Amino acid sequence: MKTLTQHLSQYALYHRDERNILTHYLGIPLIVIAIFSLLSIPLFSLGAITLTPTLLLFTATALFYFRLDLRFGLVMLLFSGSCLAIALWLAAQPLTVWLSSAISLFVIGWVLQFIGHYFEGKKPAFVDDIVGLFVGPLFIIAELSFKLGLRKTLQQDIEQIAGKTH
Template sequence: MKNLVDHLSQYAAYHRDTRNIASHFIGIPLIVVAVAVLLSRPGVAITGLWLSPATLLTLASLRFYFKLDLAFGVLMTVLLGLCLWAGQALAVQSTMVWLSAGLGLFVVGWAIQFVGHHYEGRKPAFVDDLTGLIVGPLFVVAEVAFLLGMRKALQHDIENRVGPTGRRERKAI
């Protein structure tokens, strides 16, 4: 099984342009919330907890994150918990509100992602490996940690494999 450095390095290889990374700070959270919204129906409240396909996907994702890193697993639990809360709050609204919110967030999130990849000049990582879909949110959290001066050893390990971030000349996609 790949470890944290393996997964983040593979994903980071597609994301070295700072403009692309910045677009992911907006696009990926919008997509994650959109998936939580869209998969929160059907759902049922059981002892105060909302059980839905979004809950099951979140639990499977958290298992993956915790296997990679305890600290990131805890942080992803909090962040995905907030996404589930938002998803449930919208899932109990009218079908029009639920669906327009979910689809709207999803489309806008992906549009922002593709603008970022235009700057990168490279296709999204998930095109070559579907694990990019689950690693993407973790990549954003790791990049925020790096910007805050945290996890320097991890950042160093990733940059040793794929090089530093910076503005890149656009390559043809």
């Protein structure tokens, strides 16, 4: 399995334009909320826990992030947990409100992504590597941490491979 630096560097190769990264700060959370909401249909219950595709996805991605890095894993747990809370609230709304809202968030999120990639002049990373769909949320958290002056060594390692943002 690739390391944190390898995943983020691979993703960064498609995201060096600051305008593209800015669109991802909003687009990616909207997509995550929409997917969590759309996948929140119960499969079956195990006592107090209702198993849904959302719960399986949330757990799998949390394990993926923690395997890459404990600190980012914790931050991603907060990010994903916040998206999950919003998604579950949305899923509890009447059917037409839930479905139209979740689909709208999904479409708006992807429109933002493609606007960003228009600025970048490159296709989205997931086109070449489907794992990019899971790295995207981690990438925006990493980029925010770099903006806050955190994880400078990781930032330098990524910039050595992918170049600086512009």
